[in-house]
Amino acid sequence: MNTRNLYWAGACAHCHQGRLIFQNDMTHRRLYVHCEECEWGWLHPSDVGDAEKGFLTLLQNFDTGDPTLEEIQQSEWRNYLTGSLRL
Numbered sequence: 001m002n003t004r005n006l007y008w009a010g011a012c013a014h015c016h017q018g019r020l021i022f023q024n025d026m027t028h029r030r031l032y033v034h035c036e037e038c039e040w041g042w043l044h045p046s047d048v049g050d051a052e053k054g055f056l057t058l059l060q061n062f063d064t065g066d067p068t069l070e071e072i073q074q075s076e077w078r079n080y081l082t083g084s085l086r087l
């Protein structure tokens with residue numbers, strides 16, 4: 001069984017319950033965060049506190065994967081990393 005190491009960036013401004021999990025958009029080669037509860041997502045750290053600037057990730061048509069810690073640290077999200085979890 002593979003374990004998934006997930007990294008997250010604070011709480012969701014849309015539902016105020018979920019954590020924002022980092023995900024890779026493999027299709028467009030970019031990093032975004034995605035709420036574990038309501039599936040709301042944000043592309044840029046400057047928008048993450050504003051629910052209206054988010055999007056419903058279920059409606060997006062791109063391939064996703066789990067980013068590594070290195071990928072997060074090399075992105076514009078590096079200062080937003082709050083914690084990690086293992087699934």
Ligand SMILES: [Zn+2]
Nearest residue numbers: 012015035038
């Ligand atoms: Zn949410």
